[in-house]
Amino acid sequence: MTNTNSILLSVEDLSTHFSTEDGLARAVQGVSFRIQKCKTFALVGESGCGKSVTALSIMRLVPDPPGKIVSGKIMLEGKNLLELSERQMRRVRGNQIAMIFQEPMTSLNPVFTVGNQIAEAIKLHQKKSSEQAWADTVKILDGVGIGDAERRVYEYPHQMSGGMRQRVMIAMAVSCQPDLIIADEPTTALDVTIQAQILDLLDELQRQNDMSIILITHDLGVVAERADDVAVMYASRIAEMAEAKALFENPLHPYTWGLLKSVPHLGFEGKRLQTIPGTVPDPLHFPAGCKFHPRCPVGCNDKRCQAVEPELREVQTGRHVACWYAPGYETQQERNEYESKYRQ
């Protein structure tokens, strides 16, 4: 389905663990995916599923200790990012991969003007003079929809609204024209009408600058509208990965299916919402076998689901699922059995 030339970044078998006082937390386990050039890849999951740690691992920003990337490869244009020195990595950050964080207030420095903070990145990464960097800053702020940019470069973060601050974060991220932007819940802290504006802005910048985007979110609605490819994470692993359209039309993993059903949406007529019973497992005490089995309507009583964890496998062209019951995961006969259970 994908031609290797169009792959910008590939993550192979990434595992990141944290050692805590209470034991080893396996935050990310054996995660693999590929980001295509100029496409949006969404990493979806609930809190604690490992989506942010995956992003931090790509940026090599996992705090060590307690965190450690224990295995895997992160290939960007032939280089394995995990083998670079800290110095080389610093050149990758900003220039090739940039990140937008969830809470713009805590990720901007309150004692510097926003202009200062953006210009600093340009000076450091692109070796430009102060004047040139400042001129670029004004241009970039203007480009992310901050009106009156020449005046607002002198403002401090607290003088701006949440939506404006997030625009500043985006300006900072695109200031060095990276190939890849990792947006970690970029709109979660914002009001609904502002969320749409920010996502539209990201789309527009993606088209202008030919960037790829990793969009990390818990909001399936955002993903359905914006992403090209989607990976659904559950309890430190990818449960299902596919093109967005296929995934939303026909989810194969019971978790994806449950998530889609439990989102209140327009035109909902019923009296009760569908739910996934139980809660997200704690990374210190993952259940044995498939980590979703205690909450799974299909496999909760299945001995195999309780004992053996299914690997992420390609079950149809372009569709990866980690579920014993996913159609195509095993033989036709088992598939038929599965479908009769699944339908009821």
Next chain:
Amino acid sequence: MNQNTDSNGLLLNVEDLKTYFAVRKGLLRRTVGYIKAVDGISFGIHKGQTLGLVGESGCGKTTAARTIIRLVPATSGSVTFEGLDVLKADKRQLQSLRRRITIVFQDPYSSLNPRMTVGDIVGEALRVHKKLSRSEVAGQVSEIIERVGLSPGHINKYPHEFSGGQRQRIGVARALVLRPELVICDEPVSALDVSIQSQILNLLKDLQDDFGLTFLFIAHDLAVVEFFCDVIAVMYLGKIVERADAKELYGNPLHPYTRALISVIPKVKTERRGQKTAAGGEVPSALNPPRGCSFHPRCPLAEDICRRQTPAFEQKGPRPDHFVACWKC
């Protein structure tokens, strides 16, 4: 002016409620202006119904709720709860009101005292309001704890031992243990994970049926409330801009702000990017709201009159209970 022509059967009736906060500056702390957090809102809730109060952050929805139960002093207006004037209630009446109106808070992490056990948190209200004996409190606490989907074994645990969803269940148990008539749900699910949100919403709905509760449900977007509410009021900068039956509001939204809110609800299972009705710009500061209609700087339909005069909140459209404040619709 009573917009609820039929005030019978109304459990709570709010009329022209205003809550202003004085802004003081300088050495003498002179009042230099007012933040009109709630600026003349009116609505009524019938017994057993759910009214959704929807708006973006800073629109005054939480302040309105807090004013209704007198946690914040009102500037003017009236709040009537079953014939009783809440804003003029004396200390004794107020205490009985707080038994009959309770709140479920937004953030289950900060609204539970970390040093109290679940039993103490839920039972505190019983001890204060009903002066029950220890064993009676324990009996009622374990009953409600089970009713919200926790087990009696949880009673002696502390909040940190629970997940977000379970904590919110504790918050619900605390609000319901006194068997209130009106429950104010202040964004009860917005701090929770997607798969947990629907569990809590279903729980609230079940409890409403079982206990005959009336809800004032506060939310910041329109996705959640459609399923949950009978009547929806949309707030913008301290004012209700549109109020209608839930079906009517979604089927025939009149105010451009309501339309914008509906259009930004992401649609799972549709192809990419439906047409969004633009609400450009941002919510203006409540300290210095725009003249005329406060939505006009963001409104695609704004005309001269919108910039000069505030539109009245009046009945429009085919349904008699559909009210909107807009010059252009």
